[in-house]
Amino acid sequence: MGTTDDEIDRLLGKLTPRARALLLSGATTWRTRAEPAVGLRELVMSDGPAGVRGEAWDERNTSVLLPSASALAATWDEALVERLGGLLAAEARRKGVDVLLAPTLNLHRSPLGGRHFECLSEDPVLTGRIGAALVRGVQAHGVAATAKHFVANDSETDRLTVDVRVGERALREVYLAPFEAAVAAGVRLVMAGYNAVNGTTMTASALLTDPLKSEWGFDGVVVSDWGAVRGTIDTARAGLDLAMPGPEGAWGETLARAVADGEVPEAAVDDKARRLLRLAAWLGALGTRDASRSEAPSGEGSPCPGPASGAQGVPSPSPGPGPGTRPSAPPVPSGTRDARALARRAVAAGAVLLANRDVLPLDPGCLGTVAVIGGHAARTRTQGGGSAGVYPQAEVSVLDGIRDALHGRARVVHVPGPRPDGPAPPLDQDACTDPRSGLPGVLLRMLDADGRELYAERRRGGRLLEPRLVPGAHTVEIRARLRPRTGGSWTLGVAGFGRMSLTLDGRTLLEGDFPPPTDDPAVVHVNPPAQYAGADLAADRDALLVARRELAPGTGRATVVVAAPPAPDVSASLAEAARAAGAADAAVVVVGTTEHGESEGYDRTGLALGAAQDALVRAVAAANPRTVAVVNSGGPVELPWRDEAGAVLLAWFPGQEGGAGLADVLFGRAEPGGRLPTTWPAVLADAPVTDTRPDGGRLGYDEGLHLGYRGWLRHHRPPAYWFGHGLGYTAWAYETLTVPPVARAGDDLTVRVRVRNTGVREGREVVQVYLARPASALDRPVRWLAGYAAVRARPGETVTARVRVPARSLCHWSVAERAWRTEAGPCRVLAGRSAGDVPLVADLEVVRPPSA
Incomplete structure (x- = not known):
């Protein structure tokens, strides 16, 4: 038995209305208020998602640094992400943190978004499934996760004040969907963003109540982004529960006076305080022996099945440890060799092999000299900028990783090349x-x-x-x-x-x-x-x-x-790099974005890496056909030389073990397991959506449902690399697709895809299933991701992927009826390796749509 709402109410009864109101504001930047009268201690919060900083931002207080969120989504591996969530929970507990402010569930709407590295993907299904996995992993070990930033907070320009104008159907089917998946996974907090949606700032938005608390049954705490509460009455009457930071701000004593004056109903404050105490009980921070961990809401009763656990294929949340207790030992204690090994494994699992002309993997036994070229090789950028940054325990650069892998086997020569464009770095x-x-x-x-x-x-x-x-x-x-x-x-x-x-x-x-x-x-x-x-x-x-x-x-x-220091002469640097590459058996050239290029607080102005870095790759590739170009960025960049390099490997911001994990991939110890979580344009001008800058304070999401690869398909434009693309170290033949002839509205369906490993190595394939409704009377994407499953096979082996397609994937949001509905009629099922490579097609009939 956990703490019941009756017991929570009994505790609330010990507090005056003023005391209840004061509970709802932070005590410090990172702590909530304590209340001895009910045995409530402070709750400590910390930024995420790639690491847990804790309350202090001090380089002497280090943290495990995982790959960026975009790299985690590139794994398409929920089991691995759950384990990484457990590692974050261990870090949180080591630092005395109760609440981790992660995952970020906003979408890659424009490739110029400055915070792409902290977000997961451009697709609501993939974002929902990976985000829910991280939630489960964190919360299974006694730390509360926070789904942020609710909602449509997908760019950084004027992010404190921008008013996003988005249609109701796109809001429901695209932008709210990952948050619905997190609620279905049992997430304990949801963070309201700075932005406004359709004229109302999110901290005062009706969306915090409906659908979040009413339809989805969210019984946790809605916390503001830091400093996002600018008014008292409107936000207090809305679904916001906790204003951070404190103690200054628009709530606190001002809220207490508003309650006393009758401007804010006591019942509203009581509900907020009840939610905060329920969270504290779940964390074991409340003075009661049987603090509860309530189950996630079931979400039953919708005409078209939700919640998003069904929509995104998210399993039911694990019950976690016993009431009011935090387990004594998460599965991967932070700071251990096992933790570093897991972080290293994540690097390889998320690395995306974009192109390979029989260059990778490199055979160490056939290498006498390897040239490692580029400033990013020696100072690999392991994380993006902004409030989510941490000081890592140790950082393994690409150069360090290669040197360690080839120690005693081959000579490694490093040439920095021309300095990348960008600001001067902090003094080292x-x-x-x-x-x-x-x-x-x-x-x-x-x-x-x-x-x-x-x-x-x-x-x-x-x-x-x-x-x-x-x-x-x-x-x-x-x-x-x-x-x-x-x-x-x-x-x-x-x-x-x-x-x-x-x-x-x-x-x-x-x-x-x-x-x-x-x-x-x-x-x-x-x-x-x-x-x-x-x-x-x-x-x-x-x-x-x-x-x-x-x-x-x-x-x-x-x-x-x-x-x-003084910038080296570009021509001389390029010539030196070319000489080193030409004299080597293989060359690895590392290029990427710089300090202010990808960061919270700014959107990007372009996707080019700069003339010097592009010239560097071209010079190295021309000097040695066995050139591997490693891209060190958190989001898309232009790769005008992608057809000139022998191989192109996307490293993302790989975290502290980046160089070690990438060396595993380069020398064949691990397969590059990643698949793109977002579509990469050849040039920025090709992208269907690029706008991040408001016009008159408003940012219109005029593309509606057609986000990411959906927009590319709608405009019949081929990108450089499609959503879902990634090569691995073997080859696959897609042989058969089996679907039922009829899908009944409201039921999940299972799709079977038979694939064969036609290469010479064992490998892992991410089988992706898309749906299309070409005869629909509604506005629909050309196709949309409905499910995916990973399979492994040895050379020559045939395996069958069973991909569950949730009933919600066949639904649409009816604006007129304000409900999920299913359209009857023919439906096309497509299976393949990416949104642009779907060789298998089958048809089924959707029958008996539910009535309102």
Whole structure:
């Protein structure tokens, strides 16, 4: 027996209306309020989804860093994602975290979306299934997951205020569907986004009540995105339950007064407080022996079966551990060798082999010299920018992974090539020392208004996002003694907002007041732009760099010192790379996006990697036909040289074990298991949807249902690579598709697809099933993903994939009836390897649509 609502009500009865209202605002940035009268402790929250940062953003407090969410979706492997969710839960518990703010269930609507790496895919079915798997994995081990950002929060431009205009049918069938799947999986929290939908800001939206709480039966907590609550009465009367952060904000004492004045019904506050206590009971944070873990809602009674567990093929949630308890040992404890092995396995499972001209896998026994080329090879970008970032425990670059794999077997030569376009990186501890201790890193000092030191400590690098604040602190100062390996004109700078200065050996390089142009917390507190200055530095000669920033209100907490050596001559760098590639038995060239290219708070302005990186791949590929181009990005980029390289491997942002997992793929220890979760255009102009910028504050989703590959099919445009594409290391023949002749509305159906491994290696194939209704009277996509299943087979072996197609896949949302309905008539079933490669086709008849 768990804690019942009657018991929750008994506890609520101990609290005054004011106390209940105050429970609904954060106590700090990351903590909810405690209430001793009912034995309620604070609940601790942390950002995700690639790692669990905890409350402090400190490079000394490291976290396991998994591949980006886009890479996890590329696995098309729910069992693996569940295990990774368990690893995140172990990390959360190690850091004292109760609530993980993940998964992100927004969709890849435009390839320019700056936060693609943190989202899963362009398809609601794939996003729903992978997101639900992560929810199950996290929550099976006593940590609450959070589905975010509800809803249509699919781009970053003006994200705090943008009003998304989307039709009801597209909203239901596309954008809400992944959240419905998460609710069916038992998710404990849903986060309301900053944006508005159809004229109403999400924290005050009726969608928080219907469908979320009423139709779907969500009995958890709706939490705001941080700072998204800007009004009191409208949000309190809506379905929002918890305003974060705190204690300042539009709720708190203001909400308590509104309740006392009768502007907000007590019953509304009671329901919110009841939900918060129910969550606390599930977490074991409430002073009762039998705190509950209530089951996920069944969702029965809809004319067309939902909830989204049926729609997305999500199994019923596991019951998890016993009432009010957190298990003593999740399956993969963080910080262990097993945890690193699991993270490494995830790299290979999500890596997508886009093209292969008999180059991969490379045979280490036939290699004397391997040229590893590119700045991203030595400094592989393991994660995207923004509030979800963590300081990883360790990072294995592609260069490190290759060197380790070939140690004692082959010579590895590294050539950096031309510098990728992008801002100067944060100052690295390898390039500087703390002038007080002489140890690698920088000296952080807190000064009062008269410049007196209040506090000092050594930090590892120049990126300081949440330095310790002490009473009376007026200025944060970062001192570093540089010892450049390369002489010449360096780029130096400081990132942050407010009054800042930068000096070199006592000479002022820059000074001024730089107010924030936005109140977006991801920009103000995490990823502020830098102000730059040039300075001539002599090789191996020390120079003292001092950055200062005044800690004025509204200027955030971030202070970042950046430094970049003189850029090498592009022509000479390309020639050096070509020589190294030509002299090697194989070449691996790594290119990708840079620091501000993919980040929360910004949308991208283009998909090009830049002239220098494109020229680098072309030069290397021309010098050696056994060239593998590795792409290090979280979302689509243009690959104009994709037909020139011997192989093209998509690494995504691969997390801390990236180089090790990619080496496993390059040398055949593991198959590249990934399939694209989003369609990649050849050039941006080809993409059916590119807009992320509002017009007059509004962003119209005019494409309706035709998102991603659906839009490509509708406009008859071939992309560079289709949704679902990925090659692996063997070949497959699709032989037969078996479907029942009749599908009865309201019933799931099973499709059988027989495939044969025609290659020379054992492999895994993701069999994808799509539906089409060419004779429909309704607006329909040309085809849409209905289900998928993975199979394994040895060379020459034939296997049959059983793919469940949920009844919801045959449904549409009737705007007139405000209900799910099924259209009778012919339906086409297609099976294949991607949205653009479906060689098997069969027809069935859909009969007896349910009445309203």
